[in-house]
Amino acid sequence: GQNIDQPTEMTATEGAIVQINCTYQTSGFNGLFWYQQHAGEAPTFLSYNVLDGLEEKGRFSSFLSRSKGYSYLLLKELQMKDSASYLCAVSDSNYQLIWGAGTKLIIKP
């Protein structure tokens, strides 16, 4: 079956750095997405990786290793507004998005 694994919850301190990991097993691979979802709101797009390596976008970076079925989202200089759930999703061989359950990130002052 197809599976996306992420930690359920993480806690970090304002101003620090946090890495949220995602491992996947899917039938085929056509890219990996990271979405941010604040409580009670819709997911918003953060990043897309289809080739191995690191993609940097401001305070957020996303890394992909296709051979390991692994990605991480790196958040730097954490702010209180970064408290949210972070969803990893993989596009499989049929271009269907397989979603992880999300990682709830709690930022403490």
Add this chain to the structure above:
Amino acid sequence: DAMVIQNPRYQVTQFGKPVTLSCSQTLNHNVMYWYQQKSSQAPKLLFHYYDKDFNNEADTPDNFQSRRPNTSFCFLDIRSPGLGDAAMYLCATSGQLGSSDTIYFGEGSWLTVV
């Protein structure tokens, strides 16, 4: 400005009473999706339209139906809501299916069944 608009944002319905959720988009996207998301769970795809072609997920109950009268609008009909159907329903759009095309979500419609 919101590009994917869902109405209503909050809906309370009685057990078994039909309910319709609506979605409109200003992006002129070919693909429209309906997802169901329960607390602390991944969004679950119910169905999607590619233009007028309707694609139902295999495990979507018959209780859920959809209509897309034109490019801009899509509706989710729940014929006989049960307590287990209480969730947030997300409408989303994309230009094409798959590849790197970003999916744009509406703000969601919260459904409560009493």
